[in-house]
Amino acid sequence: MKFSDVPGHHEAKRRLVEMVQQGRLPHALLISGPVGSGEVMLARAFVQYLHCTGRSATDNDSCGQCPSCRQHQSLNHADLHFAFPILKKGSGVTLCEDYMPQWRELLDQDPWMDFRRWPEMLGKANGQPVIYVDEADVLRRKLSMAARVSGLNVAMIWLPEKLVPATANALLKLIEEPEPGSMFVMVSNAPAEILPTVYSRCQRIELRRLSDAEVAEVIGQGLNPADALAAAHVAEGNVIAARDSLGTRDSQRNLDLFMQLMRLAYQRKVGDLKAWSETVAALGRDGICRFLDYCQRMVRENFILNLQVPELNYLTADEGQFSSRFCPFINERNVEGLIKELNDAETDIRGNTGAKIVLFDLAIKVIILLKA
Ligand SMILES: [Zn+2]
Numbered sequence: 001m002k003f004s005d006v007p008g009h010h011e012a013k014r015r016l017v018e019m020v021q022q023g024r025l026p027h028a029l030l031i032s033g034p035v036g037s038g039e040v041m042l043a044r045a046f047v048q049y050l051h052c053t054g055r056s057a058t059d060n061d062s063c064g065q066c067p068s069c070r071q072h073q074s075l076n077h078a079d080l081h082f083a084f085p086i087l088k089k090g091s092g093v094t095l096c097e098d099y100m101p102q103w104r105e106l107l108d109q110d111p112w113m114d115f116r117r118w119p120e121m122l123g124k125a126n127g128q129p130v131i132y133v134d135e136a137d138v139l140r141r142k143l144s145m146a147a148r149v150s151g152l153n154v155a156m157i158w159l160p161e162k163l164v165p166a167t168a169n170a171l172l173k174l175i176e177e178p179e180p181g182s183m184f185v186m187v188s189n190a191p192a193e194i195l196p197t198v199y200s201r202c203q204r205i206e207l208r209r210l211s212d213a214e215v216a217e218v219i220g221q222g223l224n225p226a227d228a229l230a231a232a233h234v235a236e237g238n239v240i241a242a243r244d245s246l247g248t249r250d251s252q253r254n255l256d257l258f259m260q261l262m263r264l265a266y267q268r269k270v271g272d273l274k275a276w277s278e279t280v281a282a283l284g285r286d287g288i289c290r291f292l293d294y295c296q297r298m299v300r301e302n303f304i305l306n307l308q309v310p311e312l313n314y315l316t317a318d319e320g321q322f323s324s325r326f327c328p329f330i331n332e333r334n335v336e337g338l339i340k341e342l343n344d345a346e347t348d349i350r351g352n353t354g355a356k357i358v359l360f361d362l363a364i365k366v367i368i369l370l371k372a
Contacts, residue, residue: 209237
């Protein structure tokens with residue numbers, strides 16, 4: 001992974017390059033960023049750059065060609081050691097080494113590192129992976145041996161917020177009295193949850209979310225640019241969430257159900273709205289809540305469209321087609337009421353009130369509000 005493979009984060013890249021060029025490496029570096037911002041990719045690019053033997057003193061990226069870079073690209077560099085959250089197998093000691101095939105698979109197939117997939121890859125979808133204390137011994141042993149290839153051993157810890165306190169305390173000693181020729185690179189999504197004694201001893205680089213345009217470029221292959229930008233905008237800089245929203249059938253179905261609601265309510269077809277509420281109720285609680293969220297977004301987008309501020313609009317091509325005709329019906333007299341009713345319905349559904357009744361009641365209120 002080269003810096004040029006990682007979108008955005010120009011300031012962070014500049015600081016990381018400078019650290020290496022000036023030979024001012026901290027014992028412990030903490031790179032933190034929101035989920036889906038490419039935080040692990042940036043850490044990998046940094047270590048590859050650090051170990052690269054093919055760059056000159058002024059190159060701002062690794063060469064991608066030298067033996068060291070090739071070992072990093074195949075996840076086989078002898079001087080890079082990983083620790084990451086795992087689940088215990090049986091009663092004996094379980095180490096990260098036992099999960100190396102899964103770890104390589106995650107890094108290789110999903111460099112954005114979707115933690116939600118991880119417990120299932122470890123064999124237990126509802127497990128709560130943590131970094132056990134035995135891992136600290138393994139790292140101490142690995143870091144105390146001379147770096148085999150590069151002269152610098154790097155221990156990369158994915159999600160230090162998942163260190164159990166005993167592990168964090170054991171690592172603390174290693175950070176305070178580092179083995180010569182070694183450093184830690186930690187990558188976190190929740191720096192506030194890291195043990196303060198560890199956190200305070202790290203040099204920190206905080207990443208901001210990626211911009212909508214950067215996310216759209218990552219997910220945009222083969223997509224209509226407006227669809228990519230709409231998905232990126234809704235995902236608030238999170239590539240994983242943006243990818244999810246495109247990958248699911250949810251978005252088309254939600255648009256269809258939203259169009260039905262608005263058309264039937266406008267035509268006051270109460271019988272058909274009853275059937276509509278039964279269709280939506282069948283989505284189940286989570287599905288209904290996602291649909292109601294979607295409706296709130298569409299109401300807001302249509303209001304903005306009606307105000308004729310197209311640069312603030314984020315609609316897919318299909319949504320845009322419907323909205324260009326529908327938006328005159330969303331105005332300053334009903335926009336708040338519609339959002340409130342959708343929001344109240346969601347609260348009721350989460351509180352387990354009967355879905356069919358809540359949704360039918362919502363549909364009747366939409367009839368009234370659309371006439372406003
Ligand atoms: Zn290289």
